[in-house]
Amino acid sequence: MSKHFFGDTTVLLGRSLRHITRSPDTIITTAIMPVAMMLMFVYVFGGAISIGPGTSYVNYMLPGILLITVASGIAYTAYRLFMDMQGGIFERFQSMPTARSSVLWAHVLTSLVANLVSLVVVMLVALLMGFRSSAGVLAWLSVAGILVLFTLALTWIAVIPGLSAKTMEGASAFSYPLIFLPFLSSAFVPTDTMPTVLRVFADNQPVTSIVNAIRALFAGQPVGNDIWVALAWCVGILVVAYAFAMSTYRRKIS
Amino acid sequence: MTTQQAAAIQVHGLEKSYKDLHVLRGVNFEVARGSIFALLGSNGAGKTTAVKILCTLLKPDAGTARVNGFDVVTQAADVRESISLTGQFAAVDEILSGRENLVLVARLRHLRNPGQVADDLLARFSLTDAGSRKVATYSGGMRRRLDIAMSLIGDPPVIFLDEPTTGLDPQARIEVWQAVKELAEGGTTVLLTTQYLDEAEQLADRIAILHEGRIIVNDTLDELKRMLPPAKVEYVEKQPTLEDVFLSLVGTKA
Numbered sequence: 001m002s003k004h005f006f007g008d009t010t011v012l013l014g015r016s017l018r019h020i021t022r023s024p025d026t027i028i029t030t031a032i033m034p035v036a037m038m039l040m041f042v043y044v045f046g047g048a049i050s051i052g053p054g055t056s057y058v059n060y061m062l063p064g065i066l067l068i069t070v071a072s073g074i075a076y077t078a079y080r081l082f083m084d085m086q087g088g089i090f091e092r093f094q095s096m097p098t099a100r101s102s103v104l105w106a107h108v109l110t111s112l113v114a115n116l117v118s119l120v121v122v123m124l125v126a127l128l129m130g131f132r133s134s135a136g137v138l139a140w141l142s143v144a145g146i147l148v149l150f151t152l153a154l155t156w157i158a159v160i161p162g163l164s165a166k167t168m169e170g171a172s173a174f175s176y177p178l179i180f181l182p183f184l185s186s187a188f189v190p191t192d193t194m195p196t197v198l199r200v201f202a203d204n205q206p207v208t209s210i211v212n213a214i215r216a217l218f219a220g221q222p223v224g225n226d227i228w229v230a231l232a233w234c235v236g237i238l239v240v241a242y243a244f245a246m247s248t249y250r251r252k253i254s
Numbered sequence: 255m256t257t258q259q260a261a262a263i264q265v266h267g268l269e270k271s272y273k274d275l276h277v278l279r280g281v282n283f284e285v286a287r288g289s290i291f292a293l294l295g296s297n298g299a300g301k302t303t304a305v306k307i308l309c310t311l312l313k314p315d316a317g318t319a320r321v322n323g324f325d326v327v328t329q330a331a332d333v334r335e336s337i338s339l340t341g342q343f344a345a346v347d348e349i350l351s352g353r354e355n356l357v358l359v360a361r362l363r364h365l366r367n368p369g370q371v372a373d374d375l376l377a378r379f380s381l382t383d384a385g386s387r388k389v390a391t392y393s394g395g396m397r398r399r400l401d402i403a404m405s406l407i408g409d410p411p412v413i414f415l416d417e418p419t420t421g422l423d424p425q426a427r428i429e430v431w432q433a434v435k436e437l438a439e440g441g442t443t444v445l446l447t448t449q450y451l452d453e454a455e456q457l458a459d460r461i462a463i464l465h466e467g468r469i470i471v472n473d474t475l476d477e478l479k480r481m482l483p484p485a486k487v488e489y490v491e492k493q494p495t496l497e498d499v500f501l502s503l504v505g506t507k508a
Binding site for chain 1: 344
């Protein structure tokens with residue numbers, strides 16, 4: 001690691017954060033879709049969905065909405081990286097006496113910051129819509145930890161198309177299936193009414209365990225095994241995506 | 255020191271292929287310190303590939319290249335300290351202002367007074383008034399000037415300009431030429447690639463023609479002219495070129 005790694009990453013992080021503050025619409029757009037979904041599910045479909053007594057539907061679906069927020073937010077991560085690759089500024093940085101991996105890390109950290117801001121926005125809207133939580137400090141920290149891990153995992157997935165896409169559409173299209181994944185999980189409806197094949201998929205895909213873990217934490221209930229499965233998924237995806245992203249990156253710079 | 259006497263750029267037997275496409279098939283040339291060297295060739299002749307190898311952005315398949323006495327493969331970090339690259343497309347950050355772009359590069363080159371460096375360069379390239387404006391509002395010529403200004407930060411002894419005037423209007427082209435001449439007068443070694451013959455004629459101390467992956471000639475302009483059929487004396491009415499007409503109508507800047 002170069003001796004300038006931290007300094008250079010900070011400088012480049014400042015640059016991309018400035019991009020975001022100058023076009024705050026990327027934060028708004030990221031938050032708008034999940035907020036619209038939340039309004040629709042709570043006020044249109046919510047009344048007809050039976051999730052059992054004692055839980056409000058906002059409380060029930062917020063974890064899924066948070067994951068959708070991250071999934072749509074990382075499309076901008078890929079987009080920002082893609083624009084740097086296209087514009088030649090990536091090559092400029094790579095030909096300078098700068099710690100080379102700083103360019104990538106600055107994008108990753110920017111993605112984390114931008115997504116956390118979007119998550120806070122969505123969370124505030126949920127509060128207005130009646131979301132209430134009995135979670136203690138430790139439970140909130142656990143939720144934050146899971147969301148940070150999830151964002152990092154998806155961010156490293158986003159780095160791959162960001163580095164290798166040929167068109168702008170290609171750079172962000174990968175996020176659609178990720179946005180869709182929560183619908184095939186326990187995020188909006190209990191999985192037991194689904195046909196067998198779908199239910200088996202839904203019960204065993206990462207979103208369900210992450211959603212269940214966050215839901216239990218918000219409700220102040222014991223999280224059981226879900227949290228460990230959720231963490232295993234997040235760390236697993238993170239490691240695999242990181243390895244692929246780094247090998248894509250190495251191919252780009254050599 | 256030997257590095258002081260040796261040529262600024264030494265290229266021997268450089269080869270590079272992309273799958274079956276042999277872009278460079280054994281390229282040899284040297285560039286003397288403080289001179290302007292033009293690499294001439296049609297589109298796809300391999301000029302950009304050669305420049306990318308010299309800037310440590312690509313690794314050669316065979317052959318060696320030394321820049322400022324450092325090997326581009328084994329001493330890449332030292333090469334990056336010695337060079338700067340102005341790529342084919344102005345590698346500037348559109349969302350930042352001109353001054354912020356300069357400060358960013360100065361920080362990444364770990365200079366002590368980034369603000370001062372930025373202000374000096376803005377003045378030198380007549381960009382002081384536009385310094386606080388977003389680069390997205392700049393004209394093509396201003397962008398190129400900013401791009402070149404960014405390349406001068408930290409006074410690297412060797413500068414690569416890859417087709418610096420492609421896509422510029424005649425006035426902007428003359429501005430760029432002026433900037434390049436001033437660089438060489440200050441002792442900087444300049445390697446530029448171009449497909450415009452008059453550009454090479456205007457600027458270069460030595461001209462090499464890259465054709466089908468090899469350097470087919472490498473000489474001074476006078477020598478090159480001597481290689482062609484002997485000059486005939488003909489009487490031709492001196493018509494102004496369209497460029498002369500254009501420049502006199504719109505009024506050139508000194």
